[in-house]
Every structure is written in C-alpha cells, then in structure tokens.
Amino acid sequence: MSTLNRLVLWNIDHTLVDVGRVTREAYAEAFQRTIGRPLVRLAPTPGRTESEIIFETLAFNDVVTTDDSLHGFMDALTESFAARRGDLRTHGRVLAGAPEALASLARVPGTLQSVLTGSIEPNAVLKVIELGLAEHLDLEVGGFENGVYSKAALLERARSRAAEKYVPKRLGEVIAEPPTVLVADAANDVRAAHIAGVPIIAVASGSSTEAELRSAGAEVVLATLADTHAVVRAVTELTA
Structure with a gap:
C-alpha cells in the first residue's frame, strides 16, 4: 500500500x-475443563471483551476467582474453539x-x-x-x-x-x-x-x-x- x-x-x-452456537459450546467446554462442573449461565457478550465475559461468567456461576483464573480459562477457550474449527463452517x-x-x-x-x-x-x-x-x-x-x-x-x-x-x-x-x-x-x-x-x-x-x-x-x-x-x-x- x-x-x-x-x-x-x-x-x-x-x-x-x-457464530453464537459455537461460542456457547466452546465456553461450556472451557468452563467444564477449568472449573470441573457444567456451565449454568453465560454472561452477556455484545460489545465486550473476553476477559469481561469470563470474569462475569465465573461470578454468575459462583466461582471464586484467582489471579490464574483468566489465563487458564482463555487457554481452555482457545483449545475448545480450535477443536470446533469445522463447526464454524457448519453452524456459523x-x-x-x-x-x-x-x-x-x-x-x-x-x-x-x-x-x-x-x-x-x-x-x-x-x-x-x-x-x-x-x-x-x-x-x-x-x-x-x-x-x-x-x-x-x-x-x-x-x-x-x-x-x-x-x-x-x-x-x-x-x-x-x-x-x-x-x-x-x-x-x-x-x-x-x-x-x-x-x-x-x-x-x-x-x-x-x-x-x-x-x-x-x-x-x-x-x-x-x-x-x-x-x-x-x-x-x-x-x-x-
């Protein structure tokens, strides 16, 4: 240019x-992997950053957060999304x-x-x-x-x-x-x-x-x- x-x-x-369906499924899997129990409620997502969504989701689900909560959840979310690469084309x-x-x-x-x-x-x-x-x-x-x-x-x-x-x-x-x-x-x-x-x-x-x-x-x-x-x-x- x-x-x-x-x-x-x-x-x-x-x-x-x-890609809302894929996002919800990836969040549910990341929550299960990092917290060890099913996700009950996902925080609102429009116009927000992933960190805002993650921290609020954890709070909604009565999870006590630590300094490592965000990093661990983001890693799990990245892996969950990568595993659904094909789903993005199918359901997005x-x-x-x-x-x-x-x-x-x-x-x-x-x-x-x-x-x-x-x-x-x-x-x-x-x-x-x-x-x-x-x-x-x-x-x-x-x-x-x-x-x-x-x-x-x-x-x-x-x-x-x-x-x-x-x-x-x-x-x-x-x-x-x-x-x-x-x-x-x-x-x-x-x-x-x-x-x-x-x-x-x-x-x-x-x-x-x-x-x-x-x-x-x-x-x-x-x-x-x-x-x-x-x-x-x-x-x-x-x-x-």
Missing part, C-alpha cells in the same frame, strides 16, 4: 458473522452484505481494513478464516483481547500498529495515525469508539436496536451491511 488514507476496523461477532454464518462491503472497500485507494474485537486472537482469526472473510483484512494490525485492556485501548493499539506498518517515518518524526472508523453492532462499541476519539458506523445486526445505537451517539446507523454503497459512502465520509 503506497499511501494509507484510512483505517477501517471491523468488529467480528454480530457485525460480520454469527456470514451476515448479509459483509463480503461485499469488505471487497468494495478493498478497492477504495489507500484503505486498510482490519479487526477490532473483544475475542482473543486465535479465536478471532479462526472465525474470519473459516467463514471466508480474511482476504481483505490485515490481521497483523488488528486489535484483539489480550487479558485486561478495554476495547477503546485495543482500538488505539490497532491504529498504532497500522501506522507503524504502513506510514513511512523519518528519523525523529512522530508517526501519524491514519483517519480511522469502527464498524460494529453494540452500544458498548459506540462508547469505546468515542473514548478513543474515533467515529463509528453502527449496524443493528446484533442485540442493539437502531434507536439504541443512535441514542448512544453513533455517527452513522445502518440496519444491515446489505447496502454496500451506503457502507462505502459512510466510511469515506467519516474518514475524509
């Missing part, structure tokens, strides 16, 4: 894909308009696309690869759950990674981060984007309604990604 004009960060779950689905939006933005000069997700990196990468969405995404610069960081902090890290990889730097210069837009589906994502100072295209393809996304302050709200022209127009206008 000769010139980086904009960075588009995609949330994965309920924005690009729906790509949401309407996602492939077309990714492909169309890839043709806009100077546009880099990656992900900003609350999922841990191995599981996030599996989702987009197995469901055929990785071609236009540079996953090396993505923001993934890594233990304790908020989605706003992960967004900033993704921007920094993109700039370090694609923006030429002369000695002594500060790397200029590219104009960035987040595409996501939850009110929590709207708040994270604004904490990071980034506009958001909110898609009502998850648990948040269009009214809730507007109320949260999203710059653009779409019912789905099906209108490719609307997606591309919103991205270019918000990163102009």
Whole structure:
C-alpha cells in the first residue's frame, strides 16, 4: 500500500458473522475443563471483551476467582474453539452484505481494513478464516483481547500498529495515525469508539436496536451491511 488514507476496523461477532452456537459450546467446554462442573449461565457478550465475559461468567456461576483464573480459562477457550474449527463452517454464518462491503472497500485507494474485537486472537482469526472473510483484512494490525485492556485501548493499539506498518517515518518524526472508523453492532462499541476519539458506523445486526445505537451517539446507523454503497459512502465520509 503506497499511501494509507484510512483505517477501517471491523468488529467480528454480530457485525460480520454469527457464530453464537459455537461460542456457547466452546465456553461450556472451557468452563467444564477449568472449573470441573457444567456451565449454568453465560454472561452477556455484545460489545465486550473476553476477559469481561469470563470474569462475569465465573461470578454468575459462583466461582471464586484467582489471579490464574483468566489465563487458564482463555487457554481452555482457545483449545475448545480450535477443536470446533469445522463447526464454524457448519453452524456459523456470514451476515448479509459483509463480503461485499469488505471487497468494495478493498478497492477504495489507500484503505486498510482490519479487526477490532473483544475475542482473543486465535479465536478471532479462526472465525474470519473459516467463514471466508480474511482476504481483505490485515490481521497483523488488528486489535484483539489480550487479558485486561478495554476495547477503546485495543482500538488505539490497532491504529498504532497500522501506522507503524504502513506510514513511512523519518528519523525523529512522530508517526501519524491514519483517519480511522469502527464498524460494529453494540452500544458498548459506540462508547469505546468515542473514548478513543474515533467515529463509528453502527449496524443493528446484533442485540442493539437502531434507536439504541443512535441514542448512544453513533455517527452513522445502518440496519444491515446489505447496502454496500451506503457502507462505502459512510466510511469515506467519516474518514475524509
């Protein structure tokens, strides 16, 4: 890429894909393996990081956490997801308009696309690869759950990674981060984007309604990604 004009960060779950069944099964297995009894209640997942979901799930199920709880559960969750690689293709689905939006933005000069997700990196990468969405995404610069960081902090890290990889730097210069837009589906994502100072295209393809996304302050709200022209127009206008 000769010139980086904009960075588009995609949330994965309920924005690009729906792999809810596989996620629930993987969590249940990871809980059984790490706690030694069946999972009764899974914490809400929209717009949250894996660490938030794990700690709340443990609390919901009356588990006393220790410093090792998160690390052990994440390891088990990674293994459970890897074992269900085929299930992602069988039971997961790509949401309407996602492939077309990714492909169309890839043709806009100077546009880099990656992900900003609350999922841990191995599981996030599996989702987009197995469901055929990785071609236009540079996953090396993505923001993934890594233990304790908020989605706003992960967004900033993704921007920094993109700039370090694609923006030429002369000695002594500060790397200029590219104009960035987040595409996501939850009110929590709207708040994270604004904490990071980034506009958001909110898609009502998850648990948040269009009214809730507007109320949260999203710059653009779409019912789905099906209108490719609307997606591309919103991205270019918000990163102009």
